[in-house]
Amino acid sequence: MKNLVVLSGAGVSAESGIATFRDAGGLWEGHDVMEVASPEGYATHPALVLDFYNKRRAQLLEVKPNEAHFCIAGLERSYRVQVITQNVDDLHERAGSTNVIHLHGELKKARSSKNENEIQECPGDINLGDLSKDGSQLRPHIVWFGEEVPAMDQAIQIVSKADVLLIVGTSMQVYPAAGLKDFAPSTTPIYFVDPAPSMESYGNLTVIKEKAGKGIPMVVDLLSFENKNNSSIL
Numbered sequence: 001m002k003n004l005v006v007l008s009g010a011g012v013s014a015e016s017g018i019a020t021f022r023d024a025g026g027l028w029e030g031h032d033v034m035e036v037a038s039p040e041g042y043a044t045h046p047a048l049v050l051d052f053y054n055k056r057r058a059q060l061l062e063v064k065p066n067e068a069h070f071c072i073a074g075l076e077r078s079y080r081v082q083v084i085t086q087n088v089d090d091l092h093e094r095a096g097s098t099n100v101i102h103l104h105g106e107l108k109k110a111r112s113s114k115n116e117n118e119i120q121e122c123p124g125d126i127n128l129g130d131l132s133k134d135g136s137q138l139r140p141h142i143v144w145f146g147e148e149v150p151a152m153d154q155a156i157q158i159v160s161k162a163d164v165l166l167i168v169g170t171s172m173q174v175y176p177a178a179g180l181k182d183f184a185p186s187t188t189p190i191y192f193v194d195p196a197p198s199m200e201s202y203g204n205l206t207v208i209k210e211k212a213g214k215g216i217p218m219v220v221d222l223l224s225f226e227n228k229n230n231s232s233i234l
């Protein structure tokens with residue numbers, strides 16, 4: 001089976017009702033992104049930041065995977081699929097994807113304030129005074145601006161072996177995640193699905209200017225067409 005790697009961003013969850021980051025003029029659910037997604041913001045307003053992620057975590061109970069998540073999960077019937085997502089929701093997993101790396105952490109996990117490797121499951125709220133095993137305040141297991149992206153080396157290895165790369169719903173503005181596509185082999189076909197794409201088609205990059213729910217099924221059709229043609233040549 002070929003290796004198909006999916007790089008997803010907030011746009012893949014937009015049709016499930018989860019707001020993207022940069023479509024709302026720099027505000028994320030009414031907050032300045034740096035206020036709720038930086039160590040400095042957390043140090044200044046810890047209760048506000050915990051509450052913000054508690055609300056995002058609670059929202060997961062109200063939303064469902066959409067057509068794009070299900071289509072991506074369905075690709076596992078024909079490919080060895082690895083999803084590398086910038087999203088902190090669990091919609092890829094709930095749609096059935098079995099190999100998901102969360103570059104920027106996961107809402108349903110919490111971690112120590114002192115040690116990024118001290119991680120635990122977090123089904124409910126985190127409040128001030130809730131402690132990690134090491135005695136420090138629990139905080140959301142989210143990679144904030146300025147923090148290391150621990151899964152980056154693993155992600156680079158995976159992308160460097162991609163036979164097909166599918167990028168969906170990301171403004172490609174946040175590094176190092178946005179640089180991952182440059183690790184794909186030069187012959188790997190890349191498909192980019194986004195209604196307001198930040199890149200244009202060139203060489204082996206095909207841009208599909210559609211929302212994920214329509215664009216991902218289009219990519220699936222293109223891939224099965226190409227697979228059929230290739231096998232008839234062989």
Ligand code: APR
Binds near residue numbers: 008015086193194
């Ligand atoms: N389908 C596909 N893409 C969509 C849809 C949709 N229905 N709706 C919006 N988009 C696209 C937008 O056009 C935009 O290009 O999704 C992208 C969302 O971009 P961002 O909000 O910047 O999200 P993302 O690229 O995932 O952000 C990266 O930034 O704030 C940090 O850590 C956070 O992981 C996040 C990172």
